[in-house]
Amino acid sequence: MTDTLAAPALTANDFASENEVRWCPGCGDYAILKAVKKTLAEIGAARENTVFVSGIGCSSRFPHYVNTYGFHSIHGRAPAIATGAMLANPDLDMWIITGDGDGLSIGGNHLMHILRRNVNCQILLFNNEIYGLTKGQYSPTSHFATRSPSSPSGSLDTPIDPALFALGCGARFVARAVDTQQKQLGEILKAAYEHSGASFIEIYQNCPVFNDGVFSPFTEKASRDDFQIQVEHKKPLTYGSENNKGLISNQSQFDLKPVTIGQDGIKPEQIITHDQTNRTLAFLLAQMSGRDTPTATGVLYNASEPSYEHVVTEQVSKITARAKQRPEPARSGINDVLRQGFNWEV
């Protein structure tokens, strides 16, 4: 056996770049970076084939911190740049890093279209419900009445929910994760990688500087179990510190209803089993507010459909095959095109 047969497998550390990471101490971005590097090692990613494209914002510094190809582009436009890159080279492993401002404010349009087109990529939306890099203004996901330098008396905008937005745009893979929940985050990243098409992951990311603890009610150890439901495919939708809470179908309201097993005659078999291919269920899970109902995390929706590059390539093959069947010789280059149609000799 010689050591030239196979390159040694890369570790998480091999995906770290030489650049000094410049996020604030305690920022949730560190945990996400760690999970991504670990995932890249686990999936056996090829560094030369892996591309991180980002926009502008704290999260968008991400490409500088991984040792792959990267493009730290302009505000909101990462999905459009990534789409172009995938059209040029459909074999790339494309990761898009964006935030709530980058992805849902200035770049909302591009996010919508990359999702509906189903370009093969992983989109990681770091949601910290605030503008970090510009120093703390409210963002499109900030709660109503958020006080910030640009909204000293409280913001008046109704927030948008990223996962609901993605589902509404026709995304075929929608998941929610929490920066500190490393195990779940890693599993979601892997599932997203394996999904062919656009995978959308909203990651609740704590910004200790400008919006500290905004997700605590459902992410802190003390309250997490009772206010967060981690969904898994084909497993019952149960949660709670004693795992005795669950979701049943509230048919009169076409909604989900949180219940406690054993109370009011609720039996375990009444609890809904998660089906990640059920889009309606995904909507219902995504719209649970986190107040009377828990916040759902995990893979809410995962239904495979051919990716955009796939259909683009397939169409070209069909057109080429059809051209070959025509009586006139198939054109092999632009010179042939120029000589088709009406022309005359002088």
Next chain:
Amino acid sequence: MTIVKNDDKIILIIKTKVPALLDKTKRQPLETVVVRIAGDSGDGIQVTGSQLSLANAMQGSDLATFPDYPSEVRAPVGTTYGVSAFQIHFGGRDIKTIGDEPDVLIALNPAALKTNLERLRTGGLVIIDTGAFTSRNIEKAGYEISPLEDKTLDAYKLIKTDISKQTLAAVADIGLSRKDSLRCKNFYALGLVYWLFDRQRESTYAWLQKKFAVHKNVANANIAALDAGHAFGETLEASSDLAGYSIGPAQMENGLYRLVTGAQTMAWGLAAAAELCDRKLVFASYPITPATPILHELATLKDLGVVTFQAEDEIAAACAALGASFAGALGVTSSSGPGIALKQETISLAVSVELPMVIVNTQRAGPSTGMPTKTEQSDLYQAAFGRHGESPLPVLAARSPADCFDVAIEASRIAIEYMTPVIVLSDGFIGNASEPWLIADVNDYPRFGHEQIIIPEAFAPFKRHPKTLARQWVTPGMEGLEHVLGGLEKDHVTGAIAYDPENHQKMTDIRAQKIAGISRTIPDLEPDQGDTTGDIAIVGWGSTYGPISRAVTNLRNDGKAVSHVHLRHLFPFADNQDELLDNFRIILVPELNAGQLLMMIKATGRQNLQGLSKVSGQPFMVREIEAAVDKILEKIND
């Protein structure tokens, strides 16, 4: 005044006060003629025009055409704003413009007459479909009394006949509905024009048979209408003193020709460029008038590996093009003025990360939505200076439909050799105008590529080619050379984020030097026509080429010391431009803007400049340029 009646349907009126152009005995030879066909946008005017172009081309005439269609997709029938027109200038010598004013106007309804009559040369010929001159249509066009009954047409020759009725009669046997039968009337009119100028009908037969291969009766009906129109002309010949005209073939270089619009040649040029540099063409665009036909054309080339992407907006189109270049393709985006404005942030990113990219601007009348279907050259400043920060980039302009092919290739070459975005300026006129094109052979063009020597151990993304100063084009997929690009200022070698003041100064200087250095690869500027010294050099760019060129030919025939210099390279200028212009007393710069090139040449320190500005959405007339020259000559010869 002679009135000839024939079958009660045909009336030919020749006003005796207009000198008789018409000869009963034989066709009167004409060197060139300008014909304008106008009708409702549903009348098939553009199809009629393109058939007339083809018939002319097949008979060896040179020609130039321009469609003049309304912005509204389907304006209400009979209204003035629903009028579509097509102008063609053809003849037995080289044709450079669409003609200052039409000699013949075919008006298929009152609105078409109303909106186009003013353009017609006094004494020109008007052909009218009286069948469409109903009182309702006359009123819709805004006439109080029928223009056929007052003095409106006194200054012109007139053929008026009920084209609608005769078309119905001609196609009666074919069994189409009345509505479908009436839709053949444009071909009846065309048949009449073919008779008038002795054009062959074969190319139109062939086109109709191909176009309506499935609906043979539609093909047959249109052919019947065409023949009937032609036969009507023959009866005119027999019954009046109108004998029609003859137009000889033009002297043209030998070879294979086809009719092309600028949008087609631009699209083909881009596809050819991709072949020449052996890269995939990724063309990302968002529909906008008048740029969209380039997207349409390229979308038909998917079997050649061309990728077209209709993006969600202008910004996404620019970003997708840049993303494609980042991944190793030739990324191209295209739009018109307002869309280019939206793309500018991305173009600045391309300047900053130094990736190749081609941006085609088919200019239209602005600002804002302006007049989308009208032409203008008012985006030169935007192209040269429209970004944020110090972000110079090369700007090239195409002068004619045929020229678009070469300019697209040259822009792509510069983009890739110099790792820079390049803006190509075309305009609505060039994009839509058509002319015969001596079909290019891609093999005649030099191949080009990105010259780079990469030593993996010593790789740094911003190391530069010693001559061009281009950085290396290393794309995802290339092993061991992974790196990150971004819009933050970069270290001049490693590309790492750098805020150091000296480095920023250095990068700013290098980016400028790199673009300035492109002039080395630009051939020396030479007059397109005329001597290298003289009284006046007319310096033009873009679509003003035709009118300037014709004006200079005419002026030189009159013995005037005028030369024509036409710029393809607007930024940077050719190295010898200043030296060449030094040899003229006055530099006249005609532009379809308020003087943008004028200002850019002024900025080089030149004093002896004079502008000629027109911003009406219409191209220059030859005589406007001639008049400007005459005025200058009068002054300097005083």
